[in-house]
Amino acid sequence: MFPMHAETRREVAASATQLFDYLNDHTRLSSHMSERSWMMAGSRMTVALDAAKGQSVGSRIRLSGRILGLPLSVDEIVTECERPLRKVWETTGEPRLLVIGPYRMGFEISASGAASQLRVFIDYALPSGPITRSLGRLLGGTYARWCTGQMADDAVRHFSPSNALQDSEREEPV
Secondary structure (H helix, E strand, C coil): CCCEEEEEEEEECCCHHHHHHHHCCHHHHCHHHHCCCCCCCCCEEEEEECCCCCCCCCCEEEEEEEECCEEEEEEEEEEEEECCCEEEEEEEEEEECCCCCCEEEEEEEEEECCEEEEEEEEEECCCCCHHHHHHHHHHHHHHHHHHHHHHHHHHHHHHCHHHHHHHHHHCCCC
């Protein structure tokens, strides 16, 4: 069903529980989609969450927006959520995307001393339309690696010692 695969592995300076709680917030996890970037052709997508905020099995997540004037959307459902080790979600229906089709995506965390090992992955199929399928063959792998890399690198940045120092420098003196 998902013949293509991409993943990114990183060491993150956080406990498994801290890292899971950070990644379990889909507004953070999808932030690379909601900010304008060259990979999004200067566009962005909005994230809509159900009452469970996409944080438990059965929760729903919807991303929608326009890229190069074309309407895009994808509906996802959380299929696995094993705090603090693993979370998986996948598309429902036929996504309206340019370079990837249906997918299953997630992250796995394992403790590694004071840090954690993070693996963000996506298993996906090419889009079904003739033009988008051709775009997928050309750019799908690049996009999938960018997406998993953005999620993993964002977690690394969030928990980096320099980020913690900057946060503490912003606090008001008592």
